[in-house]
Amino acid sequence: MTTDAAIRVRGLEKAYGEVSVLRGVDFDVARGSIFALLGSNGAGKTTVVKILSTLLKADAGASGVNGFDVATQGAQVRASISLTGQFAAVDEILSGRENLVLVARLRHLPDPGAIADDLLERFSLTEAAGRPVSTYSGGMRRRLDIAMSLVGEPPVIFLDEPTTGLDPQARLEVWRAVRQLADQGATVLLTTQYLDEAEQLAGRIAILHEGRIIVDGTLAELKALLPPTRVEYVEKQPTLEEVFLAVVGESREAKE
Numbered sequence: 001m002t003t004d005a006a007i008r009v010r011g012l013e014k015a016y017g018e019v020s021v022l023r024g025v026d027f028d029v030a031r032g033s034i035f036a037l038l039g040s041n042g043a044g045k046t047t048v049v050k051i052l053s054t055l056l057k058a059d060a061g062a063s064g065v066n067g068f069d070v071a072t073q074g075a076q077v078r079a080s081i082s083l084t085g086q087f088a089a090v091d092e093i094l095s096g097r098e099n100l101v102l103v104a105r106l107r108h109l110p111d112p113g114a115i116a117d118d119l120l121e122r123f124s125l126t127e128a129a130g131r132p133v134s135t136y137s138g139g140m141r142r143r144l145d146i147a148m149s150l151v152g153e154p155p156v157i158f159l160d161e162p163t164t165g166l167d168p169q170a171r172l173e174v175w176r177a178v179r180q181l182a183d184q185g186a187t188v189l190l191t192t193q194y195l196d197e198a199e200q201l202a203g204r205i206a207i208l209h210e211g212r213i214i215v216d217g218t219l220a221e222l223k224a225l226l227p228p229t230r231v232e233y234v235e236k237q238p239t240l241e242e243v244f245l246a247v248v249g250e251s252r253e254a255k256e
Contacts, residue, residue: 004030004031005028005029005030005031005064006029006030006031006032006033006065006066006155006156006187007027007028007029007035007052007063007064007065007156007187007189008028008029008062008063008064009025009026009027009028009048009052009061009062009063010026010061010062010063011024011025011026011060011061011062012024012025012026012048012051012058012060012061012062012063013025013058013059013060013061014044014047014051014056014058014059015059020211021044021047021211022044022047022048022051022058022061022211023210023211023212024061024211024212025044025048025061025208025211025212025213026213027206027213027216029187029189029204030187030203030204031155031187032182032185032186032187033182033187033188033203033204034178034179034181034182034188034190034201034202034203034204035187035188035189035190035202035203035204035205035206036190036191036192036197036198036201036202036204036205036206037049037189037190037191037192037206037208038191038192038193038195038198038205038206038207038208038244039191039193039207039208039209040193040209040248041193043208043209043210043211044208044211045160045161045191045192045193045208046160046161046191048191048208049083049158049160049189049191051063051070052065052070052077052081052158052189053077053078053081053083053158054070054074054077054078055083057071058070058071065077065080065081065156066080066081066155066156068080079154080154080155080156081154081156081157081158082149082150082151082152082154082156082157082158083149083157083158083160084145084146084149084157084158084159084160084162085160089145089148090133090141090144090145090148091133092132092133092134093132093133093134094132094133095129095130095131095132095133096120096125096128096129096130096131096133096136096140096144097113097116097117097120097129097130099133099144099148100112100115100116100119100120100144100147100148100151101113101115101116103148103151104116104151104152107151107152109151109152115151116129117129119147119148119150119151120147122147122180123143123144123146123147123177123180124143125140125143125144125147128140137170138165138166138167138170139166139167139169139170139171139172139173139174140173142162142163142166142170142173142174142177143173143174143177145162146159146162146174146177146178146181147177150181150186153186154186155185155186155187156186156187156189157181157186157187157188157189158188158189158191159178159188159189159190159191160191161191161192161193162174162178162190162192163175163192163194163197171197175197175200175201178190178201179201190202195239195240195241195244196240198240199219199239199240202219203218204216204217204218205217205218205219205222205240207222207244207247207248209247209248214247214248215243215247219240222240222243223237223238223239223240223243225238225243225246225247226238226242226243226246
């Protein structure tokens with residue numbers, strides 16, 4: 001599958017028994033961008049990520065990652081990606097540096113120590129490098145988890161609800177780490193149910209609702225879907241939350 005987009009999805013469908021989770025999902029993600037897939041719990045965000053990362057087979061549709069077809073070129077897709085799930089996949093007994101060295105060795109990369117030291121510095125974890133991860137804060141663990149996903153410099157990174165359960169300060173730390181990924185040229189597909197997270201990070205946002213993408217655009221384009229309101233003679237632009245609730249409501253009304 002050749003395409004200028006780093007991720008390309010067309011007509012993706014997935015059902016579990018009689019329950020249809022994805023009902024024809026379409027979107028593209030440009031290279032070097034942060035794309036947010038926004039939706040409520042159960043909307044199908046994680047299912048999309050599992051299909052794109054070859055952990056799950058779609059029932060219908062086509063998808064490509066980094067120019068490779070997900071269905072027929074799984075090995076090439078897996079070599080092109082990194083996946084960070086909803087919970088930090090770090091070894092708490094090992095130190096932060098040891099976690100990174102372990103991943104580099106598993107990927108058979110030369111000089112794993114140098115790779116670990118570089119990532120520790122990039123994610124502001126050098127001072128805590130020798131400490132057991134069990135002593136890290138939630139934000140530090142998440143940053144380490146994301147740093148581990150960069151071992152080998154994969155061009156496409158999936159972050160599935162990376163700030164779930166974190167306090168506000170830890171969320172800000174993770175946001176900074178995500179911005180670094182895009183600044184360094186990686187393509188990031190971020191799933192989240194936090195509206196402000198999508199608003200702060202993403203260059204493009206798609207809202208997944210009841211198995212379908214109901215809107216897809218930049219923040220400015222999504223805000224343009226609702227007219228501005230005036231409060232005390234001052235024009236007030238709609239927030240992403242208002243856009244989300246409005247389009248989800250319209251979708252429900254149309255279905256009824």
